Amino acid sequence: MDKVIFIVCDGLGDRPIAELNRKTPLEAAYTPNLDKLAKGGISGAMNTIDIGIKPGSDTAHLSLLGYDPNTYYTGRGPFETSGIGMEMKVGDVCFRANMGTIDRDLIVIDRRAGRIDDTSEFANLFNNTAIDGVTFLLKKGTGHRVGLIMRGKGLSANISDADPHKLGVKLLEVKPCDDTKEAKFTAKILNKFIRISFLKLKDLPSNKKREKENKLPANCFLIRGAGMFPKIPSFKEKYGLRAVGIAGAGLYKGIAKILGMDTPNIKGATGKPDSNLNAKIEKVIELFDQYDFFFVHFKAADTLGEDGDYQGKIKYIEKIDRAIKPLLDFKDTLVVVTADHSTPCYLKSHSADDVPVTIYGKHVRDDDVDRFNERECAKGRLGHIKGLNLMPIIIDLMGLAELFGA
Numbered sequence: 001m002d003k004v005i006f007i008v009c010d011g012l013g014d015r016p017i018a019e020l021n022r023k024t025p026l027e028a029a030y031t032p033n034l035d036k037l038a039k040g041g042i043s044g045a046m047n048t049i050d051i052g053i054k055p056g057s058d059t060a061h062l063s064l065l066g067y068d069p070n071t072y073y074t075g076r077g078p079f080e081t082s083g084i085g086m087e088m089k090v091g092d093v094c095f096r097a098n099m100g101t102i103d104r105d106l107i108v109i110d111r112r113a114g115r116i117d118d119t120s121e122f123a124n125l126f127n128n129t130a131i132d133g134v135t136f137l138l139k140k141g142t143g144h145r146v147g148l149i150m151r152g153k154g155l156s157a158n159i160s161d162a163d164p165h166k167l168g169v170k171l172l173e174v175k176p177c178d179d180t181k182e183a184k185f186t187a188k189i190l191n192k193f194i195r196i197s198f199l200k201l202k203d204l205p206s207n208k209k210r211e212k213e214n215k216l217p218a219n220c221f222l223i224r225g226a227g228m229f230p231k232i233p234s235f236k237e238k239y240g241l242r243a244v245g246i247a248g249a250g251l252y253k254g255i256a257k258i259l260g261m262d263t264p265n266i267k268g269a270t271g272k273p274d275s276n277l278n279a280k281i282e283k284v285i286e287l288f289d290q291y292d293f294f295f296v297h298f299k300a301a302d303t304l305g306e307d308g309d310y311q312g313k314i315k316y317i318e319k320i321d322r323a324i325k326p327l328l329d330f331k332d333t334l335v336v337v338t339a340d341h342s343t344p345c346y347l348k349s350h351s352a353d354d355v356p357v358t359i360y361g362k363h364v365r366d367d368d369v370d371r372f373n374e375r376e377c378a379k380g381r382l383g384h385i386k387g388l389n390l391m392p393i394i395i396d397l398m399g400l401a402e403l404f405g406a
């Protein structure tokens, strides 16, 4: 059976850029190795969710890995809490949160508490807080971030954010987004937690000390992105494959973990443009005998797109190209390269534009595409597919598809 190396280049797709003679960064980049994959593979254009739908990274990854986000996506929270290694149970309501600064009138002064770099004291202080039968679990995330879980009976994730997402306005009261008693109860308890935590945090000695040092106090949790931890079959249960997630950024580790993949630490993998991409491919080589499916995530093309930095995006794509060179020599392996969505430098945000996809391997019916980019891949044999089509195609190429009929 072929193994699969499944590479997602976050935000890779783009639109024509005038300064690049109307090429996209991927078209303008020098990518001999990606082009060899396209030449020896089948290519296509793909909308990871659906045509005209602008995907989030979380929903797009679920779809790419064969999990319908309409069934399994309930909000960002569970992926964040999973990404920082919190253990979750079905029915938990999970959130992402920042440590922020508010004044006595609850007006948000800073959404990162002066870019505080360690929130462990604050997370630990409120970890295991119980309010009306609901337990709050907290753990520090990277920098100013905190993971927060509500655990108890009768909870709902259909509630609004406390974080107003901007400065100079009042912290929001959490509201139920439907008429159920679960949503009303969850909102009420969360508002209580926010009040209790503010009263404790504002007088905390370490915050008094921060104020004396002219630093902003970390006196509130800016809570957002409620999602209920879903009952979701693992990758092993769904496909019978031993899978590993090789990623630097928390969200993508979180997605891999929720699907039951192992997520080893990768030295120098930061999720930023300076990330050590070679170390990710070296990890694939190191673990090659232990797994059947390798989900490899490269983050920064997305970040550079959001910065509008098309030159940086070109350089980063060329860095990906150099890193994946060893994969050309792998035997009995399908190498899949694609993106979760486009992040055009012109828009500085995600877009619904389709993304290129190539499946390279000895037994695929290769087509005439010989460059890996948006325009060329769209001419390939795969045609125009959706994200949820990709895993069934891969499973069939592996010879594992179930017969429909007799």
Ligand code: ZN
Pocket: 010, 011, 056, 057, 058, 302, 340, 341
């Ligand atoms: Zn993304």
